[in-house]
Amino acid sequence: MVDHQQLTFGIDLGGTSTRVGLYDASMQLIDCRSMITRVSAGPQSCVEEIAEGIDSMNREYSAGGAPIEVLGIGIGSPGPINLRTGVLGLLPNLPGWNNFPLRDALATVTKMPVLLESDANAAAIAEWKLGAGQSTNLDSMAMITLGTGVGSGLIFGGRVWHGMFGMGGEVGHATVVPEGLLCGCGSRGCLEMYASANGLLRLAAAAADSNDATPELKALVTRSQGFTSLDVAELAWNDPSAQRVFHCLGHFLGIGIANLINILDLPLIVVGGGMACSWNLFAPAMFRAVRDYSLVYRLATPTQVDVREQDRTFICPAVLGPSAGLLGAALLPRLAVLNVQSVNASLIPEII
Amino acid sequence: MVDHQQLTFGIDLGGTSTRVGLYDASMQLIDCRSMITRVSAGPQSCVEEIAEGIDSMNREYSAGGAPIEVLGIGIGSPGPINLRTGVLGLLPNLPGWNNFPLRDALATVTKMPVLLESDANAAAIAEWKLGAGQSTNLDSMAMITLGTGVGSGLIFGGRVWHGMFGMGGEVGHATVVPEGLLCGCGSRGCLEMYASANGLLRLAAAAADSNDATPELKALVTRSQGFTSLDVAELAWNDPSAQRVFHCLGHFLGIGIANLINILDLPLIVVGGGMACSWNLFAPAMFRAVRDYSLVYRLATPTQVDVREQDRTFICPAVLGPSAGLLGAALLPRLAVLNVQSVNASLIPEII
Numbered sequence: 001m002v003d004h005q006q007l008t009f010g011i012d013l014g015g016t017s018t019r020v021g022l023y024d025a026s027m028q029l030i031d032c033r034s035m036i037t038r039v040s041a042g043p044q045s046c047v048e049e050i051a052e053g054i055d056s057m058n059r060e061y062s063a064g065g066a067p068i069e070v071l072g073i074g075i076g077s078p079g080p081i082n083l084r085t086g087v088l089g090l091l092p093n094l095p096g097w098n099n100f101p102l103r104d105a106l107a108t109v110t111k112m113p114v115l116l117e118s119d120a121n122a123a124a125i126a127e128w129k130l131g132a133g134q135s136t137n138l139d140s141m142a143m144i145t146l147g148t149g150v151g152s153g154l155i156f157g158g159r160v161w162h163g164m165f166g167m168g169g170e171v172g173h174a175t176v177v178p179e180g181l182l183c184g185c186g187s188r189g190c191l192e193m194y195a196s197a198n199g200l201l202r203l204a205a206a207a208a209d210s211n212d213a214t215p216e217l218k219a220l221v222t223r224s225q226g227f228t229s230l231d232v233a234e235l236a237w238n239d240p241s242a243q244r245v246f247h248c249l250g251h252f253l254g255i256g257i258a259n260l261i262n263i264l265d266l267p268l269i270v271v272g273g274g275m276a277c278s279w280n281l282f283a284p285a286m287f288r289a290v291r292d293y294s295l296v297y298r299l300a301t302p303t304q305v306d307v308r309e310q311d312r313t314f315i316c317p318a319v320l321g322p323s324a325g326l327l328g329a330a331l332l333p334r335l336a337v338l339n340v341q342s343v344n345a346s347l348i349p350e351i352i
Numbered sequence: 353m354v355d356h357q358q359l360t361f362g363i364d365l366g367g368t369s370t371r372v373g374l375y376d377a378s379m380q381l382i383d384c385r386s387m388i389t390r391v392s393a394g395p396q397s398c399v400e401e402i403a404e405g406i407d408s409m410n411r412e413y414s415a416g417g418a419p420i421e422v423l424g425i426g427i428g429s430p431g432p433i434n435l436r437t438g439v440l441g442l443l444p445n446l447p448g449w450n451n452f453p454l455r456d457a458l459a460t461v462t463k464m465p466v467l468l469e470s471d472a473n474a475a476a477i478a479e480w481k482l483g484a485g486q487s488t489n490l491d492s493m494a495m496i497t498l499g500t501g502v503g504s505g506l507i508f509g510g511r512v513w514h515g516m517f518g519m520g521g522e523v524g525h526a527t528v529v530p531e532g533l534l535c536g537c538g539s540r541g542c543l544e545m546y547a548s549a550n551g552l553l554r555l556a557a558a559a560a561d562s563n564d565a566t567p568e569l570k571a572l573v574t575r576s577q578g579f580t581s582l583d584v585a586e587l588a589w590n591d592p593s594a595q596r597v598f599h600c601l602g603h604f605l606g607i608g609i610a611n612l613i614n615i616l617d618l619p620l621i622v623v624g625g626g627m628a629c630s631w632n633l634f635a636p637a638m639f640r641a642v643r644d645y646s647l648v649y650r651l652a653t654p655t656q657v658d659v660r661e662q663d664r665t666f667i668c669p670a671v672l673g674p675s676a677g678l679l680g681a682a683l684l685p686r687l688a689v690l691n692v693q694s695v696n697a698s699l700i701p702e703i704i
Contacts, residue, residue, distance in 0.1 A: 080651060089651070140516075154616075156508055163617025163648075164492075164665065173647040174614045178529060178607055185647040187610075255530055258539075259611060262526045264506075265515025295525040295537040296515075299432060299441070313516065 005068050007061075009054055009112075010330025011075040012119065013102075015039065015093030018046070020053045022061060023330040027130060031057050032326075043088070043100040051109040072113035074332030076122030076325045077102060079151075083166030086116045092184075115332035119325045120145050121160050121168060123272060123318075124153025125335070126328030131320040132270045141268035142260055143318065144171055146253070146275035150192040150199075172196070176255045194252035197229040197275055204232050204245045217241040233278045243281065250282030254289025261294045261313050272318030279317040290315065357420050359413075361406055361464075362682025363427040364471065365454075367391065367445030370398070372405045374413060375682040379482060383409050384678075395440070395452040403461040424465035426684030428474030428677045429454060431503075435518030438468045444536075467684035471677045472497055473512050473520060475624060475670075476505025477687065478680030483672040484622045493620035494612055495670065496523055498605070498627035502544040502551075524548070528607045546604035549581040549627055556584050556597045569593040585630045595633065602634030606641020613646045613665050624670030631669040642667065 005024060012019045014037060022031040033053045038046060054073065062068055080089035086103025088094070103116040117125070124143035127133055133141055139158040145151040150172030154161040162168045172192035173185050180189025181202070193199050207213055208221040216239050220227050236242035257269055271279070290297055297312055320327060357376060364371045366389060374383040385405045390398060406425065414420055432441035438455025440446070455468040469477070476495035479485055485493055491510040497503040502524030506513040514520045524544035525537050532541025533554070545551050559565055560573040568591050572579050588594035609621055623631070642649055649664055672679060 152615075156513070157511070159509070161508070161616070164619040165617060167617045167648055167651065169615045169617050170648050171615055174611045175528075175607055175645050176530065178645070183647075186650065187645050187647055190647075255527055259526045260615065263504075263521045263523055263612065263615060264513070265517060265519045265521050267516040293527050293530070293539050295539055295542075296519055296522050298538065299519065 005066060006071045007068055008071045008330045008333045009057075009073040010122075010326045010328070010332075011050060011073065011106075012122070012326040012329055013037065013046075013075060013077045014119075015078065015091075018050065019326050020050060020057065021326045021330055022057050023327075027327065027331065027334075030061060033057065037094075039094055039096070043094075043097045043102065044105060047102070047105045047109055050106065054110055054112075070112060071337060072115060072333030073106065073110060074115045074117070074122070074329035075102070075106065076117050076119040076329040079118040079120065079170075080167045081116065081118055083116065083118070083162045083168070085166070086114075089167075113333065113336075115336055117160065117329065117332060118151075118153070118168065120151030121153040122326075122328035122332070123151075123320075123324040124155060124270070124328065125160065125331055126320055126324040127270045127272065127318050128155050129331060129335075130327060131324060132316050132318055133268055136268060136314075138268050140266055141270060142171070142264070142266055143270040143272055144195075144253075144257070144260075145273035145318075146195055146197070146271065147273040148197050150190075150196050151273070171256065171260065174256055174259060176252050176259075191252065191256040195249055195256065195275070199252075200229045200232060200245065200249055200275065201227070203248045204242070207241055207245045207248070212241070214239050214241040217245075229275065229278075233281060236278075236281050246278060246281035247285040249275075250285030251289045253282065254286040255293050257286065257315060258290045258293035258297065261290065261297045265296050266313055269313060269315045270318050271315065272320075272324060274322075276317045283317075287315070357418060358423045359420055360423045360682045360685045361409075361425040362474075362678045362680070362684075363402060363425065363458075364474070364678040364681055365389065365398075365427060365429045366471075367430065367443075370402065371678050372402060372409065373678045373682055374409050375679075377686075379679065379683065379686075382413060385409065389446075391446055391448070395446075395449045395454065396457060399454070399457045399461055402458065406462055406464075422464055423689060424467060424685030425458065425462060426467045426469070426474070426681035427454070427458060428469050428471040428681040431470040431472065431522075432519045433468065433470055435468065435470070435514045435520070437518075438466075441519075465685065465688075467688055469512065469681065469684060470503075470505070470520065472503035473505040474678075474680035474684070475503075475672075475676035476507060476622070476680065477512065477683055478672055478676040479622045479624060479670050480507050481683060481687075482679060483676060484668050484670055485620055488620060488666075490620050492618055493622060494523070494616070494618055495622040495624055496547075496605075496609070496612075497625035497670075498547055498549070498623065499625040500549050502542075502548050503625070523608065523612065526608055526611060528604050528611075543604065543608040547601055547608065547627070551604075552581045552584060552597065552601055552627065553579070555600045556594070559593055559597045559600070562593075564593070566591050566593040569597075581627065581630075585633060588630075588633050598630060598633035599637040601627075602637030603641045605634065606638040607645050609638065609667060610642045610645035610649065613642065613649045617648050618665055621665060621667045622670050623667065624672075624676060626674075628669045635669075639667070 010021045018037045020033045088100045107114040143153045152171035173190045176191050177189030181193045183190040208218045362373045370389045372385045440452045459466040495505045504523035525542045528543050529541030533545045535542040557573050560570045
């Protein structure tokens, strides 16, 4: 006899592709579909395509004879989103989708409960419960996602922090160099300008311009077919100039993390996203900058005779890789059942 | 007949003087004692002196015939403190008091429940419940206290944020100028180096060195008896060089506040401490920097047709003045009864 199972669906909505995953109660992936995000067809059309995927996965799995119950759907979307209302903000990678009520639209079509989070928050939830934070039993942490840009998710006291308007915070746009590079957001010197994949390319180009740059780095950044962050990482295994590029990234990331620790005194900071694969290349410079710039990190009082690095804020790479967002989305309905709600800094009410 | 009253004691422990206040249920001050903090006599002796003050105030008030019940004692102490254990850290202004179990020592001598907070958190609680935040009914905010140094208190989801080791965060030591001035804490370019009273003196001395400084500012910073931040504020009412000093302070404070908003998307930030009296002198430059450096502040979506400044993070001066710390301390036992506990980011447990 097959047990009655409570399943959840996770959706990872991206500007290029969208993944839908069906997970069992132990968060094992049962089935997964990937579809191209037809941005120009508009959000309603995309929601219907997702709903069709969910429906067909549901029917296929049910056909196996197992009596199933779908607990709900979790969806991770690029931000900014108003997480209180479930309405999308101005999304640079999803033009024309502004102000679309994603959560309610998906709930209407699927007739299932839908929980919406930013993709960065979804990844943070997955790393917290099933990844880097799993064995720690901590109830607070930050995740910084180093991808094309820099995203962030904050968990305080066992709840996802949503902030005032559900934007929750944009650590990627915290300032690390006040007189620094002009960011696409309009500010100067945002962390994202230095610690993202695009930031690495900029740092590499700048390093190649210096007098002591190796011919290899100069060749890489000037080659006709362009170059990627992976090319710089590959070169860095035995090229000192490329290594310095990662030290530079680590330095700025360290300033950003130091500020997080100074402001919040958090026990765990997880660094994820594509750039996290180069952890060994940037981590030493990152830790140096965290020590140099964070009084709170340096002050942390050892609580045990045997002083360990873990007695301070523990800073480590993510362990779940690119599936964190999908997994975290699928966790949302389960956490909602467990009453792990998000913390909304309440809106300013009527001030007379 | 006199009603049965639930009273609380508040204590504001300072490096120079200590105040003890007795408050009624509507948080009106009934009686207050001020005593010199005899630092060199040691913390136990100071605790006994406080207990004597409490005892005599208690007896005097009871002698009036009112049947009273003391709900508890709240104490605000300079940080860093381990708020989980109630033990003092390395306090620069209270030499020799390191590792003193302040909370338990006071509870033992007074035989009353004692609640301990950092002085900055106590002031934040007072401004939240009875000051700048009173009419807003918000459950999250930050208070930045610009005094000799820069302190901070954070309230998230209706609870004081204590962080990993109870240090809660040191916004004053968040970096605003990575290559900036070396701070006493060992880091470079901390907010405290620019936005405190001492920071203002440094900014004034630097401004007086510039070619276009007015003779009045030059005279002030070079006069034999020295000068204070109040002298600069007084001069600034009609001296452009002194005004620029406050613009400069506002600029750096704005970068610090922008980072708080970028990271946390908070609805309310209250600026207190002695320097807050010069709000009009630094606020325009502060707001300019907040706009320039905070994507989240600029993005804030108006939720009403009638767009108001309040639809963004509301940044305002504190209203309670120097009594905020004492008042907040006296509020602690009352909030504890209401079950408004603090949020501790739990410690890293055993990682095997």
